Amino acid sequence: MGVREVREQRHRLARQEAARLGTEGVHTVALTWVDTAGVTRVKVVPTGRLAHAVRHGVGMSPVFDVYTSDDTIAAVPELGLGSPDGDLRLVPDLDRLTTLAAQPGWAWAPVDRYDQQGAQHPGCARLFARRMVERAKERGLQARMGFETEWLALRPGEPPTPVTSAPAYGMTRVVELSDYLRDIVEALTAEHLEVLQIHPEYTAGQFELSTASADPLRAADELVLVRETVRAVTGRHALRASFAPTVFAGQVGNGCHLHLSLRHDGEDLFRGGGGRDGLTGTAEAFLAGVLDALPALMAIGAPSPASYLRLVPSHWAGAFQCWGVENREAALRLVPGPPDEAGSANAEVKCFDAAANPYLVVGAVIAAGLHGVDAGLKLPDPVQGDPASTAPDTPRLPRSLTEAADRFAQYEPLRGALGEWAHGAVLAVRRAEAEQFADADPEQIASAIRWRY
Template sequence: MGAREVREQRHRLARQEAARLGAEGIHAVALSWVDTAGVTRVKAVPTNRLAHAVRHGVGMSPVFDVYTSDDAIAAVPELGLGSPDGDLRLIPDLDRLTVLAAQPGWAWAPVDRYDQEGAPHPVCARLFARRMMAQAEARGLRARMGFETEWVAMRPGEPPTPVTTAPAYGMTRIVELSDYVRDIVEALAAENLDLLQIHPEYTPGQFEISTASADPLRAADELILARETVRAVTARHGLRASFAPIVMAGQVGNGCHLHLSLQRGGEDLFRGGPGRYGLTSTAEAFLAGVLDALPALMAIGAPSPASYLRQVPSHWAGVFQCWGLENREAALRLVPGPPDESGSANAEVKCFDAAANPYLVVGAVIAAGLHGIDAGLTLPDPVQGDPAVSAPDTPRLPETLTEAADRFAEYEPLRTALGAPAHGAVLAVRRAEARQFAGHGPEEIASAIRWRY
């Protein structure tokens, strides 16, 4: 089928979907993408304009590639980034079109970004994720990923206060907020998101959800959908939800951990191999690539000045460049899973947070893993216990955003995978935010970032 026939087929499907949504009382569709700073941006169209959007796209300036989290512009003229000139087309992905359970009358779809001639935009993070998936699949590898994401529910006001101070992981939080938690579960189920668990977390008012593993693009889409659904349910309860890396200075922050596994021809590469803990050689090389890249990956997965307030040793934030079997202090945690549960073996990257663009995260992690396979990397000895105590010579991951940006700038495999425009956009935004918050104290940073995510 040619490109024209594909467009016509998609246009027909969009008309059918618009008619279905209209019959269900859906009046508008939110079309979202995530910018380089990790902020979810949106344009919306009336439902009866969905087919037009699918065929012709919705116009949007490319300047958002270099927006910082506070809506400033970190221009990079030599790469053509940050100029007022030009336009892009936002093309909705109808495969992910979803009626929003907590926003009556609304539906949602993520978009891919193209130029006016229909060519892929080189700084589109969602297309980057697609490209990295395709590179893995060309080698016969199929990645599965899923996210755990944390947030703090707070009462409005300045300063805001947590909705509950009940004990960490305590049943009291579920009792006090049973209607709220139930409404989140119901809304996610109505959107056909496969919720694995929801539970109170460590910080006052903090909760966490885990969604089922999926292909990396779908996992990133579902993270955005789940996060904005939680935000909407929270608002309907008269509260505010913050997914920021640090909500209140001095408290444990919000992580957004990535779980990943690999398959080849239906075979689980994280189980049944000759290596340590049953890893196959391919899985070990992939994980070794991720571990090797972690200092640079921090600029992708921990992209805010607030991220480094969360990076505290002995707080389960994964601040050391090491791996370990079920070690929650290691940045890379191997999870063998129950022996009788097929597909449960995976690895968890613990040092990332929800300020990250999840499409950049999944794409960059795949790129790092493939580099590990190409380079024949192997894992060092695993670390047991808290590395701060049991292995004090273990390297720390970057302790500031500036250090993370410098490591990212030096790491050639990510530069190659992203391409010069996307790599330059990430570097420009990270350095701009680092400069902006230089000399600011923890409370100033937490307050400035609190409601951006």
Template sequence: MGAGAEERTAREELRRRARQEAARLTAEGVHAVALSWVDTSGVARVKAVPTGRLAHAARHGVGASPVFDVFTSDDAITASPLSGGPDGDLRLVPDLDRLTVLAAQPGWAWVPADRQDQSGVPHPGCARHFLRRMTAAARDSGFEPRMGYETEWVVCRPGDDEPPVAAGAGPAYGMSRLVEMSDYLRDIVTALRDQELEVLQIHPEYSPGQFEVSTAPADPLRAADELLVVRETIRAVTLRHGLRATFAPTVVAGGVGNGCHLHLSLRQDDQDLFRGGPGPQGLDETAEGFLAGILDELPALLAVGAPSPASYLRLAPSVWAGAYHCWGLENREAALRLIPGPPDESGSANAEVKCFDAAANPYLLAGAVLAAGLAGAEAKRSLPAPVQGDPAVVAPATPRLPRSLTQAADRFAASEVLRAALGETLHGAVLAVRRAEAESLDGRDPEAVAAATRWRY
């Protein structure tokens, strides 16, 4: 059988499976399916089809312009050397393995979409394909990576107040705030459970009206998909309670913003590489190189993981945001935190990158982190001495990470590791969008920056 015939057979099999899924969804009262992808600015975009059109979408895709590569968060359109303009078309192809009936949006299902050209070839600007490719590269190197995210958000009262009024008057981490919002939080946990997502914990956070939920780690692609489901579930439950939710990096200027901390672990031949090794703090030598690669690239990675001008209002010293370019053992002020975990809990050792937030495209972010780690492991890099305590106090010579999106974009532009991993199309789109975002809010005061991005995420 020739390649063309095999491809046609595969597409017909996909269409057959999609018909089965559509029949199941219809029986469950689902009337429409949201095909979702995340653009370069970190905004989740969507096209939807009636349930009866799912098989057609799976076989032929749904049209979408390539120009979404260079959309900014305020819906302006910029351009890069290889992206932009009105020409061309891509197909959004649903990944049926991730099809999810939305518990908080009755009658709807959600599915992540891969972006392909008309002949079925992955688009070089597809962030989801980039993550799939980087995960395959990690496995080819003998690693089995797992990732998980902490999702922070602020719940606000309805209305047009600017800045908004936070819901939940209790103190940080306070039981009184949980009691006041217990019905709301219960409905979030229930909806996530009904969507077969495993919640590890949920609690009030530091800022007024702020909460955090953590879900179980998974392979990088699934973890990124599930992060999007978590956010949109929270958003839907919040609206059903007559409230508003924002995941923006900075909700009110001068306050502690919303992070989206990335946790990662590595196994090789079923061995935990973050525990029991000869390296610093029990790291395997390969794991040390992997983390050293991430640490080396953090200033450039910040353009991927903290992609909004508002991100740099959040990245302040002494608020556990990870503003310093250092690592530490269980140090919540370090940008890269090593967590050994309980000694009797297998697989609990992991590393946390604290300087990222929810404006990031999670597929781009996870893929870029893997690329940096793989480069470090291949080069057998070593970690510097860890920092203990708040760097602003005990180690003032520790360098800060970039303090603006422009600075981070400059470091991203100079990173040969990220350029090689992303490819010219995706690297150019990221850089163009970051430059445009920075320019659009240049010279604005902090509250104006916060207001401009508050409801975009």
């Protein structure tokens, strides 16, 4: 089927979907993408314009590739980044079109970004994730990924206050907020997301929600949907949700841990291998590539000045460049899983947070892992216990956004995978935000970032 035929087919499907949404009382569709700073941006179309959006796209400036979290433009004229010129077309992915359970009358779809001639925009993070998934498939590898979402539920005010001070992980917190948590699960279930668990976390008013693993692109889409659904339900309970890496200075912040596994022609590469802890050689090389790239990946997965207030040793944040078996203090944690539960073995990247663009995260992690496979990398010895005391020579991950940006700039495998436009945009936004907060104290950083995510 040619390009024109595919376009016509999708146009017909969009008209059918728009008619279906209309019968359900849905009149508006939110079309979202996530910018380089990790902020979810949107254009909204009436349901009757959905088919037009699928065929022709919705206009949007490419300048958002260099928006910072406070909407400042970090221009890079030599790459053409930040110019007022040009236009892109936002094309919704109908495969992910979802009626929003917590926003009556609304639907949602993520978009891919193209230029006006139909070519892929080099700064589109979602298309980057798709390319990396395809690159893995060319090697016969299928990645599965899933995210843990953490947030604080807060009563509005200045300053805001946690909705509960009940104990960490405590049933008291669930009892006090049972209606709220039930409504979140019901909304996500209505949106056809599989919730694995939801529970109180460490900080007062903090919760965590995990969804089932999926194809990496779908996992990134689902993270956006989970976050905005939680935000909507929270608002309906007259509360506010913050997913910021650090909501209050000096307190444990919000992570957004990435879980990943790997298969080859359906075979689980994280179990039954002849390598260490049951890993196959390919799985070990993939994880070794991720571990090797972690200092550079921090500019992708921990992209805010507030991220580095969270990355404190001995706080289960993953502040050291090491791996360990079921070690929650290691940045890369191997989870062997129960031996009688097929597909449960995975690895968890603990040092990432919700300021990250999830499409950049999944794409960059795949790129790093494939580099490890191509280079035949090996994992070092695992670390047991808290590396701050048991392995004091273990290198720290970057302690600041400036350091992370410098490591990112030097790491060629990510530059090659992203391309000059996207790589330059990430570097420009990170350095702009690092400079903006260079003289700020922790509380100033936390309060400035609190409601951006």
